[in-house]
Amino acid sequence: MKVIAFGVREDEECFMEPVAKKLNVEVEIHTEHLNMETVHWTKGFDAVSIVGVCQADRDILKILSGYGIKALSTRTIGYDQIDLKAANEYGIKVANVSYSPDCVADFTILLMLALTRRFAHMLERSRCMDYSLHGIQGKEMHNLTVGIIGLGRIGSCVARDLKGFGCKIQAYTDCPREDQKDLVEFVDFDTLIKTSDIITLHMPLTDQNRYMINANVIKKMKPGVLIINTSRGEIIDTNALIEGIENGIIGGAGIDSFENEQEVIHIDHNYNVIKNRDLLILKAYPNVIVTPHAAFYTDQVSYDMVHCSLESLKHLVNNQECRYQLN
Numbered sequence: 001m002k003v004i005a006f007g008v009r010e011d012e013e014c015f016m017e018p019v020a021k022k023l024n025v026e027v028e029i030h031t032e033h034l035n036m037e038t039v040h041w042t043k044g045f046d047a048v049s050i051v052g053v054c055q056a057d058r059d060i061l062k063i064l065s066g067y068g069i070k071a072l073s074t075r076t077i078g079y080d081q082i083d084l085k086a087a088n089e090y091g092i093k094v095a096n097v098s099y100s101p102d103c104v105a106d107f108t109i110l111l112m113l114a115l116t117r118r119f120a121h122m123l124e125r126s127r128c129m130d131y132s133l134h135g136i137q138g139k140e141m142h143n144l145t146v147g148i149i150g151l152g153r154i155g156s157c158v159a160r161d162l163k164g165f166g167c168k169i170q171a172y173t174d175c176p177r178e179d180q181k182d183l184v185e186f187v188d189f190d191t192l193i194k195t196s197d198i199i200t201l202h203m204p205l206t207d208q209n210r211y212m213i214n215a216n217v218i219k220k221m222k223p224g225v226l227i228i229n230t231s232r233g234e235i236i237d238t239n240a241l242i243e244g245i246e247n248g249i250i251g252g253a254g255i256d257s258f259e260n261e262q263e264v265i266h267i268d269h270n271y272n273v274i275k276n277r278d279l280l281i282l283k284a285y286p287n288v289i290v291t292p293h294a295a296f297y298t299d300q301v302s303y304d305m306v307h308c309s310l311e312s313l314k315h316l317v318n319n320q321e322c323r324y325q326l327n
Helices: 010-023 058-066 084-089 102-116 119-127 153-165 189-195 215-219 238-246 277-284 299-317
Strands: 002-005 026-029 047-050 071-074 093-095 145-149 168-172 198-201 225-229 250-255 288-290
Touching (some): 010 026, 047 299, 058 084, 071 299, 084 093, 093 299, 102 153, 102 198, 102 225, 102 288, 145 153, 145 189, 153 168, 215 238, 238 250
Parallel strands (some): 002 047, 047 071, 071 093, 198 225, 225 250, 250 288
């Protein structure tokens, strides 16, 4: 079986060949992303492995189908870049991957602590030899209420980790589980929004939750609330977020994923003009931390993403059961 892999990073490349050999799969590696300029490279292959910034819309999938591609796997948990309806129409099986949820959970806690203790302020001021205390007084986690929206694998890990800080933990989820009641107090969406000091988002992007955090929702939040997003940028209406920061409702934000990030993340822009004004506005605020969609990025995850993607493609092409199949 022949697989072509797009968007392969250096940290993934070292795993590609050993994993492919172990699975008895032939793989061709490209650092370039799948798009209309590179899609013709897939001719002669059985399956395609991509990453989140690759293009997998209807037009791309139609071409892949014409080339005889049987399966497509994204080396990410999120799969909103893939048109699943079109994939079904063109007979292409699609899978995402799974990896340790601790990587994103760890990063979420990091952002919470950095914001509550104004850590970014301290670092910036220390570089200028400013060691005064004015403006850097923080808050203690045990005095705060944390609201978790989405209680899947990552959200559950965040709740588990927060237990040690002694804070009140409440959660809103479409599918509450009995075994999670020891971790969190389940509340409705409005209660969580109105009573949380920190709100953290942990869910895949869907048509139903796009702009879940919008202007009307932000108006209901506690003054000074902190918002953490390590899931998908489009869950938050960025214009509403900016307005909320400027009018003081939102006291700070930790943003690892933002709207229209595809042309920005995982690229060195030292000599480029970034054409994402909302991102540049957010980065200008002293109470906002923006990171390059890197919450997932650990050594363990790099291996997990490669292995899970190639293994899923092998199962899909051979019409075997695949636990990560999406369609």
